[in-house]
Amino acid sequence: MTAFILVPGMFTDTHVWRETAERLTAEGDEVHAVALSGTGGPRSAAADTVDLETHIADVLAVIDSVGATPGREIVLVGHDYGIHPVLGAADRRAERVGRIVYLDSGLPQDGVPALAAVPDPALREELAERAGTDGAHGVLPAPARDAWQRWGSTEGVPEAALDRLTASATPQPLRTLLQPLRLTGAAASLPLTGVLCSAGGSSIEMAQRGVDFGEPTLQVFTGPQVTFFELPTGHWPMLSLPAELAEVLRRAAAGEGHHLVAPGGAQRPAHLRPFLLDVPDIPRERTGHTDLYLTAEEGPRPAVVFVHGGPVSAEARPTPRDWPALTGYARLAAGQGVVGVTLDHRLHDVAGYPLAAEDIAATLELVRADPRVDGQRIALWFLSGGGLLMADWLRQPPSWLRCVAASYPVLAPLPVLGPVDPRFRPADVVAKAGALPLVITRVGRERPEIAATVEEFLTASRDCGAAVEVIDVPNAHHGFETIDLTQESRDAVHRGMRAVLAHLEV
Missing domain, CATH: 3.40.50.1820 (Alpha/Beta hydrolase fold, catalytic domain)
Structure with missing residues (x-):
């Protein structure tokens, strides 16, 4: 049995995993969707104190709650912003984690805040400016229905699902985006899987090309413990392809997937x-x-x-x-x-x-x-x-x-x-x-x-x-x-x- 710990991205909570979680549990897997602190409603005083470390603690609490049953492997899944608390928690519980899954996320680095992964350059600058003037208090409001594209492709998301996504969206505490991620390297050798969503522009082919060009941040993903999958959809596959995502997560837990080729292989880059x-x-x-x-x-x-x-x-x-x-x-x-x-x-x-x-x-x-x-x-x-x-x-x-x-x-x-x-x-x-x-x-x-x-x-x-x-x-x-x-x-x-x-x- 696999214990999947699912960590949502910005503006979303446990609800986004519902259909994917149902399919995983139907196959006998254990699923824990993490509710991140400070994302459950309108602005409150607590939101001003919530930062990345708070969310790392949320994930650690779930890891620690999963019993150490022989043969049960913990797979941490981080979607979007969620990969930041996932990596922070894995760094501190490396001995408990069997695999990390990057679900259409960035590649966080030690010392770099999640703000760096915000896709809109103008919004990044605006948030950085706000942080400099008000000390990063408050929250980033959730997007309106027609503004989700600013955060990632909505291709494939049914209209009804987009309505639900908007209705249940939560503000994001600003401090979670501005506090740098701190990693010791303890989890550097853990097995990894990247799930890329091609409708948003990511693909295994493009990752391979980045490796061929020598992009430093991608070289770590050429190891034998790293696999990749690709889904033909936008940034929210748990809403657009929940069954397919569940199958990919099960295969990832089994160590399946595509391997990137390190420079110097037989194929000409x-x-x-x-x-x-x-x-x-x-x-x-x-x-x-x-x-x-x-x-x-x-x-x-x-x-x-x-x-x-x-x-x-x-x-x-x-x-x-x-x-x-x-x-x-x-x-x-x-x-x-x-x-x-x-x-x-x-x-x-x-x-x-x-x-x-x-x-x-x-x-x-x-x-x-x-x-x-x-x-x-x-x-x-x-x-x-x-x-x-x-x-x-x-x-x-x-x-x-x-x-x-x-x-x-x-x-x-x-x-x-x-x-x-x-x-x-x-x-x-x-x-x-x-x-x-x-x-x-x-x-x-x-x-x-x-x-x-x-x-x-x-x-x-x-x-x-x-x-x-x-x-x-x-x-x-x-x-x-x-x-x-x-x-x-x-x-x-x-x-x-x-x-x-x-x-x-x-």
């Missing part, structure tokens, strides 16, 4: 597959951390500098400037009469953004000083997580910078990766870009948390009248140049290159 276009076989000229792909055209030529994303582990091989997408773009540019430039920069973790910015500045100095380059006609093209590095060039664009482009960019810090220097927020400085042309390639199958950063940036751009051209690729994924080998994707690469070259007057 997506980012190391061939570029989607046939490009000229132009050799590179390497100087330090910078590669130049020179055009056959005579005279000083404009240059396009391609900036990879990240964070990318310092041990990743090949390094980003040798990835097919980067070399493909650089060779494509050189074949069309400009100098293509790639570089390796030091974005190995989120603290590396200032170092990466230094590396880009050094490359630009090197490139502009080369007699084969027209130093007055330069474009910067950022990819993925490199998008945050745009901010430095929007804040005070030099006259020689003729265009800034970005493909499937991350344009605001992603909470799951941890805090980023506030200097790197493109939306905050786009108003200072003046008439600098911007070209944004946006993919339709983007991860929701990344798509939200692009929309935030585009909204800020519209508000200040920035010169932005958006190239939409509706059926493409993040990093589409090596995985979506379609005519739509090929056309998008050509359109992006034509737009950038036009601003270089090529």
Whole structure:
């Protein structure tokens, strides 16, 4: 027999687990849905004192109430915010816990508050500001019926269930979001299962790609004790697919599920597959951390500098400037009469953004000083997580910078990766870009948390009248140049290159 301890997310209480719990108990399993303190009604004086430690204590109380029967394994399930008290409790009762299930949740880190996982960037800032002025007293009101999408996809949730969710929703004590999670590492070796909800943008494929790219927070999930499942629904599978969720939880308890492949496996990672276009076989000229792909055209030529994303582990091989997408773009540019430039920069973790910015500045100095380059006609093209590095060039664009482009960019810090220097927020400085042309390639199958950063940036751009051209690729994924080998994707690469070259007057 398995004892499932189910911990709800923000604004929800034990009621959300009702149908899933019924299906688990019908199969003979023991189920305990945890009622978290301070979430059972309108604001009260008690809500001002409830914090993350209070909720960890709530989960510990349930763990301690489950008898230590031989053969009975405790499985802790944390949905959404609920993973924070789950991890805190598992850290203190590691010997009692058989498995932890991350149910469409973030990946909390030691020392990081749950506020970092709030999906709406504007709301995160608003709550942080409130905390700074009133000491985090009070509660965050529960969403209205039409506002649940702000907290996660409601796809698949029946109308009646959405009505019940709204009617029974409870406010969230602010202190639970603002108190940092503290972990000693005692539970680090426990078996884990991630249940991803694909309608919200999460998928096993995307998790694997994150591992392939060397995302530090995902490497721990490649161990043999870690499994994954995927459900074709939104953020509340206990309401949209309760029977399917119950089955997945039983299979997770049995150790079943998909295993992510650690870097170096037999399968070629997506980012190391061939570029989607046939490009000229132009050799590179390497100087330090910078590669130049020179055009056959005579005279000083404009240059396009391609900036990879990240964070990318310092041990990743090949390094980003040798990835097919980067070399493909650089060779494509050189074949069309400009100098293509790639570089390796030091974005190995989120603290590396200032170092990466230094590396880009050094490359630009090197490139502009080369007699084969027209130093007055330069474009910067950022990819993925490199998008945050745009901010430095929007804040005070030099006259020689003729265009800034970005493909499937991350344009605001992603909470799951941890805090980023506030200097790197493109939306905050786009108003200072003046008439600098911007070209944004946006993919339709983007991860929701990344798509939200692009929309935030585009909204800020519209508000200040920035010169932005958006190239939409509706059926493409993040990093589409090596995985979506379609005519739509090929056309998008050509359109992006034509737009950038036009601003270089090529």
